[in-house]
Amino acid sequence: MRIGMGYDIHRLVTGRKLVLGGVTIPYKKGLLGHSDADVLIHALCDALLGAIGQGDIGTHFPDTAPEFKDISSMIILAQTWDMVCAEGFSLENADTTIMAEQPKLAPYRTAMRQNIAGVMNTDPHCISIKATTTERLGMIGRGEGIGAMCVVLLTKKNSA
Numbered sequence: 001m002r003i004g005m006g007y008d009i010h011r012l013v014t015g016r017k018l019v020l021g022g023v024t025i026p027y028k029k030g031l032l033g034h035s036d037a038d039v040l041i042h043a044l045c046d047a048l049l050g051a052i053g054q055g056d057i058g059t060h061f062p063d064t065a066p067e068f069k070d071i072s073s074m075i076i077l078a079q080t081w082d083m084v085c086a087e088g089f090s091l092e093n094a095d096t097t098i099m100a101e102q103p104k105l106a107p108y109r110t111a112m113r114q115n116i117a118g119v120m121n122t123d124p125h126c127i128s129i130k131a132t133t134t135e136r137l138g139m140i141g142r143g144e145g146i147g148a149m150c151v152v153l154l155t156k157k158n159s160a
Contacts, residue, residue: 021112
């Protein structure tokens with residue numbers, strides 16, 4: 001078994017779409033970043049890469065590379081998942097938490113789970129997506145950004 005942990009945070013700005021878990025969420029601001037800045041997927045990718053000992057998302061998908069400008073983080077997840085599979089691992093579960101004061105995310109969690117499970121070719125019940133506020137504390141609490149954390153458990157596939 002291998003465990004990985006990931007964390008990401010991005011600033012909220014006007015003029016960008018808010019994308020979390022591959023879902024575009026109607027909101028007055030979006031996350032600033034080189035890609036679509038999907039903090040949930042970035043935290044998941046970091047957890048997966050950490051579990052297989054392959055560094056972090058910035059190592060494989062640097063924000064200085066023009067080919068990743070405005071890329072969907074779901075593409076980054078697919079490529080990260082290919083690396084996990086190439087190492088011979090399968091997903092037992094991914095437990096995620098999104099930290100945001102606004103908008104309310106409960107209506108979008110099922111779609112996020114389905115998006116992630118689809119890319120990783122796994123049962124959506126293996127993907128947990130929770131959301132919380134920071135009780136108006138810090139940059140997230142002031143509505144300046146959104147963060148996400150993730151823990152994954154991988155197991156080595158049986159070789160026949």
